Amino acid sequence: MSDPLALPAPAACRLPPARAYTERKPLKASRLDQAAAKVVGLVRVGLADWSARRYARIARRAASQDDEMAALSDEALRLRIRALTATLRARKGFRDADIADAFALIREMSGRVKGQRHYGVQMMGAAALLDGRIAQMATGEGKTLTATLAAGTAALAGLPVHIVTVNDYLAERDAEEMRPLFAALGLSVGVVKEKQELPERAQAYGCNITYCTNKDLAFDYLRDRIALGQRASDVRLKLENLHAPESRLAQLRLRGLHFAIVDEADSVLIDEARTPLIISAPAGSQFGPEVLSRAMEIAGQVSTPEDYLIDAAEHRITLTETGRARIADLAASDDPGQDSVWRGRVTREGLVRQALSALHLFHRDEHYILRDGKVVIVDANTGRVMPDRSWSDGLHQMVEHKEGCELSGARSTLARMTYQRFFRRYARLSGMTGTTRGVAAEFWTVYRLPVVRIPTHRPVQRQHLPDEVLPDEGAQWRRVIERIAELHTRGCPVLVGTRSVAASARASAHLTAAGLPHTVLSAAQDGQEAAIVAEAGQRGRITVATNMAGRGTDIKLGPGVAERGGLHVLMVERQDARRIDDQLAGRSGRQGEPGCFQAILSLDDPLMEGSFIGRGLARRIMALLGPQKGQAFGRCLLRHAQRRTERLHGHMRADLLHSDQMQDRILAFAGHSE
Numbered sequence: 197m198s199d200p201l202a203l204p205a206p207a208a209c210r211l212p213p214a215r216a217y218t219e220r221k222p223l224k225a226s227r228l229d230q231a232a233a234k235v236v237g238l239v240r241v242g243l244a245d246w247s248a249r250r251y252a253r254i255a256r257r258a259a260s261q262d263d264e265m266a267a268l269s270d271e272a273l274r275l276r277i278r279a280l281t282a283t284l285r286a287r288k289g290f291r292d293a294d295i296a297d298a299f300a301l302i303r304e305m306s307g308r309v310k311g312q313r314h315y316g317v318q319m320m321g322a323a324a325l326l327d328g329r330i331a332q333m334a335t336g337e338g339k340t341l342t343a344t345l346a347a348g349t350a351a352l353a354g355l356p357v358h359i360v361t362v363n364d365y366l367a368e369r370d371a372e373e374m375r376p377l378f379a380a381l382g383l384s385v386g387v388v389k390e391k392q393e394l395p396e397r398a399q400a401y402g403c404n405i406t407y408c409t410n411k412d413l414a415f416d417y418l419r420d421r422i423a424l425g426q427r428a429s430d431v432r433l434k435l436e437n438l439h440a441p442e443s444r445l446a447q448l449r450l451r452g453l454h455f456a457i458v459d460e461a462d463s464v465l466i467d468e469a470r471t472p473l474i475i476s477a478p479a480g481s482q483f484g485p486e487v488l489s490r491a492m493e494i495a496g497q498v499s500t501p502e503d504y505l506i507d508a509a510e511h512r513i514t515l516t517e518t519g520r521a522r523i524a525d526l527a528a529s530d531d532p533g534q535d536s537v538w539r540g541r542v543t544r545e546g547l548v549r550q551a552l553s554a555l556h557l558f559h560r561d562e563h564y565i566l567r568d569g570k571v572v573i574v575d576a577n578t579g580r581v582m583p584d585r586s587w588s589d590g591l592h593q594m595v596e597h598k599e600g601c602e603l604s605g606a607r608s609t610l611a612r613m614t615y616q617r618f619f620r621r622y623a624r625l626s627g628m629t630g631t632t633r634g635v636a637a638e639f640w641t642v643y644r645l646p647v648v649r650i651p652t653h654r655p656v657q658r659q660h661l662p663d664e665v666l667p668d669e670g671a672q673w674r675r676v677i678e679r680i681a682e683l684h685t686r687g688c689p690v691l692v693g694t695r696s697v698a699a700s701a702r703a704s705a706h707l708t709a710a711g712l713p714h715t716v717l718s719a720a721q722d723g724q725e726a727a728i729v730a731e732a733g734q735r736g737r738i739t740v741a742t743n744m745a746g747r748g749t750d751i752k753l754g755p756g757v758a759e760r761g762g763l764h765v766l767m768v769e770r771q772d773a774r775r776i777d778d779q780l781a782g783r784s785g786r787q788g789e790p791g792c793f794q795a796i797l798s799l800d801d802p803l804m805e806g807s808f809i810g811r812g813l814a815r816r817i818m819a820l821l822g823p824q825k826g827q828a829f830g831r832c833l834l835r836h837a838q839r840r841t842e843r844l845h846g847h848m849r850a851d852l853l854h855s856d857q858m859q860d861r862i863l864a865f866a867g868h869s870e
């Protein structure tokens with residue numbers, strides 16, 4: 197970057213500070229510790245967090261230097277940055293006065309290089325990040341720019357910083373957007389991308405500041421752990437590195453876990469924490485198509501609820517005793533030779549369970565798409581494809597078989613862990629999010645992260661219209677199309693939010709039938725993402741998007757759009773958590789701009805599947821209650837279904853963490869706190 201303000205001594209990658217592979221010791225996992233943390237967590241959430249006052253003081257102190265900073269020549273500003281770097285490196289920890297000085301300098305530099313000066317509330321948020329907290333800042337408040345203050349200060353102090361986002365698109369976008377500012381501060385910026393090999397990754401992590409996704413980061417750490425082996429102590433690693441140039445450290449991607457700023461922290465640390473991270477390697481044996489066909493056949497001959505139970509919410513199939521006996525009979529009957537695969541109970545039942553899962557739990561255009569004859573998983577949280585991931589324990593091959601695709605090789609697990617356990621290993625962890633609704637206590641119990649609410653820069657102008665609940669999908673789409681047509685005529689851009697590729701396709705079909713021009717953004721169209729997002733705020737645009745566009749995307753309003761009420765976000769399916777609804781709403785009304793959020797839903801909503809009341813009965817009650825009370829009843833039902841899913845997911849995370857902690861005892865190698 198040939199930036200006129202860039203420091204001459206430059207963007208070179210620095211050596212890791214003191215420790216060779218820094219990471220924090222695992223948290224204590226005894227029941228007593230956990231119970232105590234739960235109580236503290238609840239108390240913390242209940243009490244006002246006074247630390248926000250301290251952050252406000254830091255912000256004021258930084259702002260008081262504005263005139264002095266503005267008067268500095270570019271050269272004088274560079275000298276001040278050098279002096280500050282020396283001060284920060286000489287100290288242990290961050291003092292408020294130093295933080296204020298750093299913020300004042302970075303803010304001034306940002307104004308000169310990018311034309312964007314950090315607001316006071318952004319400095320408050322950044323101070324919270326440096327203090328190891330979750331800064332709760334409303335959607336659109338500029339968290340990307342906020343992170344630069346904390347990351348810049350920590351990096352000047354010599355800490356390698358990881359800025360963690362939810363997807364490749366955001367990691368790359370944010371890195372490119374902020375690179376000129378960091379370059380001007382003399383800091384190097386690396387981006388970790390999905391397809392990179394080890395040297396490129398190591399180089400990106402070797403920079404002062406690294407933008408990456410939570411998936412890449414956690415998998416790279418897992419791979420490092422495999423390379424390091426069990427119980428490789430820090431001292432031993434340093435010694436090895438001194439004496440043997442080709443030591444294990446040279447095979448590592450990361451430089452340890454020093455300081456992480458997790459953007460969209462609720463998505464990364466809470467929602468994604470339900471899925472374990474597994475590194476696998478090609479396994480020796482694999483079942484051929486005949487065995488998979490036979491499993492599918494048997495799966496077609498058993499029935500629910502006598503033989504098996506489907507738990508759609510937990511994505512689990514449970515065989516009943518009757519089912520087990522039936523499967524044994526079926527497997528034995530047509531197979532007089534008794535192929536050895538079918539003789540063992542565990543293998544036999546495992547195969548049929550996977551076949552049942554492939555048939556009843558994993559649906560095309562929802563959980564996966566077909567691309568170039570391959571099954572490509574769609575991440576339920578981000579709505580994005582994950583081309584290099586596969587389901588474990590033979591499920592992936594079963595789904596491939598169901599779809600008639602060529603079978604990929606079977607894989608066996610090499611290492612496994614959870615996001616909870618991974619992020620807890622950071623010496624300094626912090627995060628930013630638009631909402632912590634319902635999960636603030638969990639941030640504390642699981643990660644020891646307190647939440648601090650940061651005020652908005654300008655008052656929020658977004659209008660929330662009351663939810664409308666229609667009895668069925670047909671009525672819902674008639675109403676949705678009517679509303680979109682009305683907004684389109686007014687020139688208002690509309691973002692229609694769905695939960696799956698299939699729902700987006702349905703929305704698109706309805707819009708086409710109504711003659712409304714629109715664009716679809718989903719896992720199937722991820723290549724054109726930037727272009728679609730850039731256009732979504734223009735006059736009269738209609739964009740249909742899965743939750744791919746529900747987080748982080750910054751839709752800029754075109755000329756004349758603010759006068760027409762800004763972007764109108766229309767949600768047609770409730771999400772698994774209220775927080776995710778809030779995030780979708782937050783695509784409009786950013787930075788104090790006008791905007792509107794509305795949900796038009798139906799009792800056919802996928803969330804209603806596990807509801808205590810059947811859809812038919814719910815429709816009858818709604819009709820009986822009349823328009824107004826019926827609406828209130830419908831809204832109540834859907835909220836209840838959402839809360840049920842939130843609770844269920846909470847239990848799943850707790851279970852996963854518990855089993856992970858058990859494993860930790862076996863797999864852990866010595867990590868040392870700072």
Ligand SMILES: Nc1ncnc2c1ncn2[C@@H]1O[C@H](COP(=O)(O)OP(=O)(O)OP(=O)(O)O)[C@@H](O)[C@H]1O
Binds near residue numbers: 630749750782
């Ligand atoms: N200090 C500032 N001065 C001018 N513009 C700013 C400032 N801070 C942020 N912005 C602008 O505000 C918009 C929103 O920023 P950004 O996308 O970082 O918000 P966010 O808080 O991350 O949103 P979300 O919660 O949706 O992820 C961007 O267009 C950004 O350029």
